[in-house]
Amino acid sequence: MLARRFMKALILLAVLSAACTSQPAPAEKPAEAPKPVWTGDQSAQKYKDCWDQFNRKDWNAFRSCYGATISVDAVDSGRPVVSGLDAAVRDAQDFVAAFPDVIGSVQLVLASKDAVAGLAVVTGTHGGPLPGPDGKPIAATHKKIGYVMGLKRGFNVQRRS
Secondary structure, eight states, rough: OOOHHHHHHHHHHHHHHHHHHSSOOOOOOOOOOOOOOOOOHHHHHHHHHHHHHHHHTTTHHHGGGGTOOOOOOOSSSOOOOOHHHHHHHHHHHHHHHSSTTTTEEEEEEEOSOOOOEEEEEOBBBBOOOOETSSSSOOOOOOOOOOOOEEEEEGGGEEEEE
């Protein structure tokens, strides 16, 4: 009988010892906050904001309008496609140097969460040198210009002259 009590006490001691020295259960990780959903209205506003930044010549802010893999194609101009963020911003700056009074006025925006298409009336006068297809500058012609700009997912741009 004494042996049984001793055995029960030993088992109880072992259980209590294990309970007191064991690691507490790991805390559950807090649930991640849901990522905000991008909407068509936000896409449309981004398009308008990009034109505003272009019009103000705010190149630091304007950079956010392009993705890292941007390609700019001045269709039918004979100029090569420009690829990459820095080159695309530089291309916009070169365009403004050639058309110093250029302003884009958004007329229509069609947008979803994944895509944007827009029509902007661009007015300006060719008052400065414009890089030509052969890399040589085209002298100012003092002609008015216009083009349509469309954006797609990621805000990569295709410009049509």
